[in-house]
Amino acid sequence: MPLILLFGATGLVGSHLILALRDQYPKLPVTVYVRNTSIDNYLTTTAGVARVVHGDFSEHAKITALVEEHDIVINVGSSGDDSVTEAIMEGLKKRPAKSKPVLIHMSGTGNFLETRFDDGVHHSESKVWSDDSIEDMKAINAEMYQGGPAALVLTLNKTHPDIATYVVFPSAIFGESAGPIRSLGVIQQLMYQKAKELGFVPYVGDGTAIVNLIHVDAVTSFVLKILDLSQEPSAPQGSQYERTFFIGGPDIAWKEVSQAFAKAFHAKGIIASPDTRSVSLAEAGEPGIQGIMSREMLFVGPRAQRLGYKYTQPDLPEYVRNGGDVASL
Numbered sequence: 152m153p154l155i156l157l158f159g160a161t162g163l164v165g166s167h168l169i170l171a172l173r174d175q176y177p178k179l180p181v182t183v184y185v186r187n188t189s190i191d192n193y194l195t196t197t198a199g200v201a202r203v204v205h206g207d208f209s210e211h212a213k214i215t216a217l218v219e220e221h222d223i224v225i226n227v228g229s230s231g232d233d234s235v236t237e238a239i240m241e242g243l244k245k246r247p248a249k250s251k252p253v254l255i256h257m258s259g260t261g262n263f264l265e266t267r268f269d270d271g272v273h274h275s276e277s278k279v280w281s282d283d284s285i286e287d288m289k290a291i292n293a294e295m296y297q298g299g300p301a302a303l304v305l306t307l308n309k310t311h312p313d314i315a316t317y318v319v320f321p322s323a324i325f326g327e328s329a330g331p332i333r334s335l336g337v338i339q340q341l342m343y344q345k346a347k348e349l350g351f352v353p354y355v356g357d358g359t360a361i362v363n364l365i366h367v368d369a370v371t372s373f374v375l376k377i378l379d380l381s382q383e384p385s386a387p388q389g390s391q392y393e394r395t396f397f398i399g400g401p402d403i404a405w406k407e408v409s410q411a412f413a414k415a416f417h418a419k420g421i422i423a424s425p426d427t428r429s430v431s432l433a434e435a436g437e438p439g440i441q442g443i444m445s446r447e448m449l450f451v452g453p454r455a456q457r458l459g460y461k462y463t464q465p466d467l468p469e470y471v472r473n474g475g476d477v478a479s480l
């Protein structure tokens with residue numbers, strides 16, 4: 152029975168993943184690495200976790216030592232910090248080669264925001280990235296939003312071909328965490344902050360720039376699919392660049408996203424009017440945030456689709472209309 156180590160168990164994705172693991176793989180012993188010391192009872196009793204280890208992402212030696220004890224590492228906690236991925240990789244390298252170590256790393260399609268246009272407008276020339284293009288996968292680099300750790304994972308094969316790496320790139324995740332700790336997706340948090348700050352929900356330019364959002368349930372079920380794939384006799388399948396997967400929901404224009412949030416915030420009394428407004432890049436916020444509202448996120452995921460990925464969850468406007476949690480902490 153392989154031992155699984157999970158990073159991010161209290162987050163939006165991880166909180167659902169531990170419950171899905173409990174339900175679908177009740178016999179698989181799961182260790183979680185969490186910094187919160189007041190929810191051990193929930194984790195072991197309700198979520199059925201075998202072992203809880205307390206620690207922070209900054210404790211690299213502790214992470215390395217813990218990884219060394221496990222066969223499969225699932226990292227849905229840290230996709231932007233090179234040092235955490237380096238600590239995980241150090242631990243995997245210390246595993247005996249015959250043990251077939253597996254790393255499932257979650258990154259994001261935020262890496263693939265269009266670099267040429269930042270005007271909030273849809274451009275037919277915008278690059279459409281594909282998880283089925285080895286060239287695109289080889290282009291992943293540390294300059295990208297969360298590209299550092301993903302690029303590190305993809306180089307592991309050079310020195311340690313025995314370590315099977317899988318990288319999942321979800322688009323912007325929305326939903327609500329499961330369990331005792333509340334966590335919402337980045338876009339939910341961003342829209343709420345902007346509404347509070349500006350008194351309305353903004354979009355950049357004419358708001359036709361395409362973004363992509365994915366419900367958290369679609370992410371968790373796909374991570375389990377990857378877990379299955381990693382345990383097949385044929386694993387690891389192909390090169391590291393053939394174990395990368397883009398998953399998302401329907402493409403949607405920013406203006407439509409903003410309108411959905413504006414209606415919901417207005418209904419909750421957070422803003423005075425449900426009307427959205429176009430803003431300048433400067434008003435949209437800091438560089439990271441500007442990027443997501445002003446630059447297109449265009450991708451296709453044929454490789455994920457061949458594995459059976461199909462988006463069946465509500466899209467963002469539907470989620471909001473159905474009363475999904477939108478107001479941040």
Ligand SMILES: NC(=O)c1ccc[n+]([C@@H]2O[C@H](COP(=O)([O-])OP(=O)(O)OC[C@H]3O[C@@H](n4cnc5c(N)ncnc54)[C@H](OP(=O)(O)O)[C@@H]3O)[C@@H](O)[C@H]2O)c1
Binds near residue numbers: 164185209258335337
């Ligand atoms: N949401 C998205 O749209 C999206 C898309 C693609 C990729 N990602 C990335 O994927 C990862 C997980 O996403 P998410 O939406 O599930 O994020 P989240 O809800 O913010 O969860 C982050 C998890 O990491 C833990 N964590 C954060 N800092 C830590 C530290 N210093 N030490 C120990 N644990 C720490 C959190 O624990 P606490 O409960 O203690 O804070 C939580 O369990 C993030 O790195 C995110 O950037 C997110």
Ligand SMILES: *[C@@H]1O[C@H](CO)[C@@H](O)[C@H](O)[C@H]1NC(C)=O
Binds near residue numbers: 187188190
């Ligand atoms: C730890 O979890 C408890 C229980 O849900 C929560 O109230 C508290 O804010 C969390 N602590 C931290 C530091 O996140």
Ligand SMILES: *[C@@H]1O[C@H](CO)[C@@H](O)[C@H](O)[C@H]1NC(C)=O
Binds near residue numbers: 316387388
């Ligand atoms: C490592 O890369 C080589 C060449 O691309 C490939 O044949 C091999 O299957 C890969 N192994 C793993 C475990 O990724």
